[in-house]
Amino acid sequence: MGTWQRVDDTIDVAMERTNHIMAERAGVERGCQVLDVGSGYGASARFLAEQYGCWVTGVNISPRENELAVERNESADLDDRVEIRYGDFHELPFDDRRFDVVWTQESLLHAADKSQVIDECYRVLQPGGRFVLSDLLVRSSLPDVERQAIYERVRSPGMWDLDEYAEAAKDAGFKLEATEDWPENVAPTYQSVLDQLLEQREVLEGPVPKEQLESTIGALQLWVDSAKAGKISHGFIVARRPTS
Numbered sequence: 001m002g003t004w005q006r007v008d009d010t011i012d013v014a015m016e017r018t019n020h021i022m023a024e025r026a027g028v029e030r031g032c033q034v035l036d037v038g039s040g041y042g043a044s045a046r047f048l049a050e051q052y053g054c055w056v057t058g059v060n061i062s063p064r065e066n067e068l069a070v071e072r073n074e075s076a077d078l079d080d081r082v083e084i085r086y087g088d089f090h091e092l093p094f095d096d097r098r099f100d101v102v103w104t105q106e107s108l109l110h111a112a113d114k115s116q117v118i119d120e121c122y123r124v125l126q127p128g129g130r131f132v133l134s135d136l137l138v139r140s141s142l143p144d145v146e147r148q149a150i151y152e153r154v155r156s157p158g159m160w161d162l163d164e165y166a167e168a169a170k171d172a173g174f175k176l177e178a179t180e181d182w183p184e185n186v187a188p189t190y191q192s193v194l195d196q197l198l199e200q201r202e203v204l205e206g207p208v209p210k211e212q213l214e215s216t217i218g219a220l221q222l223w224v225d226s227a228k229a230g231k232i233s234h235g236f237i238v239a240r241r242p243t244s
Helices: 011-026 043-052 063-075 114-124 144-154 162-172 183-199 210-228
Strands: 033-037 055-060 082-086 099-105 125-138 175-181 232-240
Touching: 011 043, 011 099, 011 125, 011 183, 011 232, 033 043, 033 114, 043 055, 043 063, 043 082, 043 099, 055 063, 063 082, 099 114, 114 125, 114 162, 125 144, 125 162, 144 210, 162 175, 162 232, 183 210, 183 232, 210 232
Parallel strands: 033 055, 033 099, 055 082, 099 125
Antiparallel strands: 125 232, 175 232
């Protein structure tokens, strides 16, 4: 997700701004150990290692995404600072109290049991360390029929609102430092993705089946419209594991 401040922001600028906000609020610094939960293609992990001089371990359940992440780490000469591990974030493959910062960015929306994932994040975090979360939210008041259409876009088993994440973090044992709702970020982010897809439509119509392309365009437009209608938001949480 991008954090948008100017009308002429590009999505790359907006996404980098989000990364800086998360990193600075979480206290990421040179030499610290960061776990990126649901690391995807490793873009955030590489950003943190390059910009903040930290050591990053990414954990992700997709072998293909992990393979590409490793290739891109090597191409960026960051494979000595970024490690990619296969694993399910419901059962993180790490010892207790291993990391200084646990970072998760638009990944928990895919979790079948979000509370269990947050419990695992608490377990692997050192006392005094911070948990930082950015995720897409669906308003808890939204009817089920509308929720299901939104879930379909990202193949989510279910999405939470900000207060549900906050309660789960407290139940895990975290002390909340920030819970912030950023609804203004969603529509411009997805509009930018949609615009780029439409610009490349003729190129994509060959290798991508027409039905799949049309379905994706429709789903992205639904998310833009839902965000403008206040049904979807962008949530941010920073929480600390107590030292005792």
